[in-house]
Amino acid sequence: MSGNCVHVHREATLITLGCDYNPEQWPAEVWAEDVALMRAAGIGLVAINIFGWSDLETHPGEYDFKRLDRIVELLHENGIRINLGTATASPPPWLVTRHPEILPMAADGTRRYPGGRQAFCPSSPLFRRHALDLVEQVAQRYGAHPAVALWHVSNELGCHNALCYCDVSAHAFRSWLINRYRTLDRLNQAWGTAFWSQRYGDWNEILPPRQALSLRNPTQMLDFHRFSSDEVLAHYEAEHEVIRKHSTIPVTTNFMVTAHIRDLDYWRWAPRMDVIANDHYLDHRLGDPAAELSFAADLTRGLAGGKPWILMEQSTGAVNWQPHNLAKRPGEMLRNTLTHVARGADTICFFQWRASAQGSEKFHSALLPHAGTDSEQWREVLELSGTLRKLADVAGAAVEADTAVLFGWESWWAAEQEGRPSTAVSYLDQVHAAYRGLRELGVTADVVSPDGDLDRYRFVIVPGLYLVTDQQAARITKYVQKGGTVLVTFFSGIADQDDRIRLGGYPGAFREVLGVSAEEFFPLKPGTTIALDNGGTASLWSERLRTTTAKTHAAYADGPLPGVPAITSNQFGAGHAWYVATALDPIGLRDVLRAAAHQAGVEPTGPENDGEVEVIRRHKNDKSYVFAINHGARSIELAAQGTDLISGEQVSGRLKVTPGGVRVIEEKGRRP
Numbered sequence: 001m002s003g004n005c006v007h008v009h010r011e012a013t014l015i016t017l018g019c020d021y022n023p024e025q026w027p028a029e030v031w032a033e034d035v036a037l038m039r040a041a042g043i044g045l046v047a048i049n050i051f052g053w054s055d056l057e058t059h060p061g062e063y064d065f066k067r068l069d070r071i072v073e074l075l076h077e078n079g080i081r082i083n084l085g086t087a088t089a090s091p092p093p094w095l096v097t098r099h100p101e102i103l104p105m106a107a108d109g110t111r112r113y114p115g116g117r118q119a120f121c122p123s124s125p126l127f128r129r130h131a132l133d134l135v136e137q138v139a140q141r142y143g144a145h146p147a148v149a150l151w152h153v154s155n156e157l158g159c160h161n162a163l164c165y166c167d168v169s170a171h172a173f174r175s176w177l178i179n180r181y182r183t184l185d186r187l188n189q190a191w192g193t194a195f196w197s198q199r200y201g202d203w204n205e206i207l208p209p210r211q212a213l214s215l216r217n218p219t220q221m222l223d224f225h226r227f228s229s230d231e232v233l234a235h236y237e238a239e240h241e242v243i244r245k246h247s248t249i250p251v252t253t254n255f256m257v258t259a260h261i262r263d264l265d266y267w268r269w270a271p272r273m274d275v276i277a278n279d280h281y282l283d284h285r286l287g288d289p290a291a292e293l294s295f296a297a298d299l300t301r302g303l304a305g306g307k308p309w310i311l312m313e314q315s316t317g318a319v320n321w322q323p324h325n326l327a328k329r330p331g332e333m334l335r336n337t338l339t340h341v342a343r344g345a346d347t348i349c350f351f352q353w354r355a356s357a358q359g360s361e362k363f364h365s366a367l368l369p370h371a372g373t374d375s376e377q378w379r380e381v382l383e384l385s386g387t388l389r390k391l392a393d394v395a396g397a398a399v400e401a402d403t404a405v406l407f408g409w410e411s412w413w414a415a416e417q418e419g420r421p422s423t424a425v426s427y428l429d430q431v432h433a434a435y436r437g438l439r440e441l442g443v444t445a446d447v448v449s450p451d452g453d454l455d456r457y458r459f460v461i462v463p464g465l466y467l468v469t470d471q472q473a474a475r476i477t478k479y480v481q482k483g484g485t486v487l488v489t490f491f492s493g494i495a496d497q498d499d500r501i502r503l504g505g506y507p508g509a510f511r512e513v514l515g516v517s518a519e520e521f522f523p524l525k526p527g528t529t530i531a532l533d534n535g536g537t538a539s540l541w542s543e544r545l546r547t548t549t550a551k552t553h554a555a556y557a558d559g560p561l562p563g564v565p566a567i568t569s570n571q572f573g574a575g576h577a578w579y580v581a582t583a584l585d586p587i588g589l590r591d592v593l594r595a596a597a598h599q600a601g602v603e604p605t606g607p608e609n610d611g612e613v614e615v616i617r618r619h620k621n622d623k624s625y626v627f628a629i630n631h632g633a634r635s636i637e638l639a640a641q642g643t644d645l646i647s648g649e650q651v652s653g654r655l656k657v658t659p660g661g662v663r664v665i666e667e668k669g670r671r672p
């Protein structure tokens with residue numbers, strides 16, 4: 001069950017430190033040193049056998065567990081618990097050589113070769129059978145082993161191969177469609193196949209949306225995304241089922257809640273996990289990587305239903321897969337880690353234990369760097385370990401948030417299809433912009449599914465939620481009617497679940513609650529800035545909008561629509577609904593968020609700032625834990641009362657956080 005408070009460490013109240021360990025890359029002489037150093041670093045949970053298939057099953061049906069047995073015993077003898085991989089993340093060369101038909105196919109109909117990882121079609125029954133045979137062997141052998149604390153199914157399922165366009169996938173796609181629509185008539189309706197002569201008369205005429213000469217059918221593409229996410233999840237469930245025959249230990253897989261992966265609808269996946277685990281790497285291609293880390297952590301907590309979750313992978317320093325792989329500055333790894341802990345992670349793991357000497361990831365950082373233990377990186381690891389030990393009491397505490405940001409993968413897929421008004425508008429950028437504004441206001445937010453429960457929030461942000469079902473629209477409307485405050489940003493509520501435009505004026509689903517109606521989009525060329533009559537600026541988007549019952553807070557001062565409203569608010573029932581019809585500059589967006597949050601009675605957990613400071617509170621029983629993280633170059637002072645769990649200092653009244661520093665204050669007697 002999702003969100004179960006599963007403790008993967010023997011001591012229930014501990015922030016566990018862990019890592020991926022790939023001993024197959026090293027001679028046996030190195031293992032003893034590895035384990036001794038793991039103990040020195042306080043490593044409590046080690047993920048092994050993630051990419052072990054070609055070592056375990058050297059030839060079809062011939063298994064060799066000698067090495068894995070030794071590793072398992074070595075870790076066990078040293079009191080280190082195991083996060084056991086099923087080893088199915090990458091098929092071995094013998095399998096793809098014998099059965100090249102399991103290789104995934106790109107949208108242009110070309111196969112992807114082996115030589116990297118994940119070279120399999122998620123719908124391939126042949127791949128599935130071989131993978132499950134292996135899982136059976138692994139689960140049978142280690143399912144009751146006392147050192148095994150957690151099962152790690154495959155690895156980052158769907159990272160490279162979520163969308164496969166081969167004939168086997170086509171067949172599976174048709175079955176999925178039959179299950180969804182039952183009749184071809186319904187499918188033809190939903191997909192709008194009257195357009196461009198696309199009407200289907202037989203299920204077998206339907207293909208995955210392979211590359212075409214022109215724009216492809218958007219609903220077909222949307223459904224293909226839904227299908228593909230379900231299909232990869234089905235693989236997880238098949239492995240889960242085999243494991244369950246032999247073991248009662250929690251099972252999970254590592255999600256990729258991050259800026260560069262969007263193919264899996266984790267709202268559908270989360271309820272199938274015994275505990276939620278996420279991999280997160282700072283992405284320096286983004287404008288504000290630290291804010292994205294906070295967003296990803298809050299979204300992961302949302303997937304975990306507010307319960308503690310596992311950070312399954314992060315890096316101590318640089319990764320090797322971005323164009324410019326920036327190392328972490330002194331203290332940055334600690335700040336990153338404690339941001340995850342502040343936002344609900346109780347287990348912190350790294351990829352990987354020892355930096356590889358060979359292979360594609362030899363330039364990826366690790367807990368134990370190429371330089372060995374006489375290194376700043378290693379000293380920082382020891383410091384981090386000591387710090388996490390001092391935070392033991394925080395484990396199990398819940399994060400307090402009175403604000404929600406709605407986020408959905410379906411909207412992401414639908415909003416970014418071919419043939420949209422502007423390719424410069426990115427869904428995630430809009431979500432990040434709103435989230436970042438809140439973070440800079442010192443507001444802690446939950447990230448909630450568009451189907452989620454809104455009643456416990458004072459304020460709900462709906463950034464760029466292009467696709468909304470009737471039920472979702474009704475829930476949001478009712479929330480406002482009953483007294484809630486929402487802030488909706490442009491290109492929201494435009495389409496229904498079939499990506500059919502909601503007619504009668506934009507933003508169809510939210511026209512009434514917002515008290516506005518727009519008849520035409522006026523996207524702006526990238527790089528163009530227009531002025532608002534409140535002194536602010538905007539870019540990317542505008543629309544020919546009129547108010548019906550809303551009042552206007554700002555209108556365009558120039559650009560294609562001078563005098564037309566850009567920011568509005570509407571009293572609706574007992575609540576308020578704000579609309580931001582353009583991409584405001586960051587200060588302008590923060591101003592509107594501040595006004596709406598104030599109207600909603602939101603209580604910030606930290607001071608307003610430019611993103612250099614975050615203050616988050618977790619609570620448990622009659623205690624709360626205030627995390628104050630200073631990413632900036634200036635000292636900050638906050639009001640606080642209690643004990644600093646890291647330094648032991650008593651804080652009475654004023655808390656100073658030095659540049660780059662982190663403080664965690666335990667407050668007594670405070671309830672949310």
Ligand code: GAL
Pocket residue numbers: 155156159279281313319320351361364
């Ligand atoms: C993840 C993956 C790891 C490793 C890591 C490098 O995508 O699960 O195996 O490749 O990235 O950053």
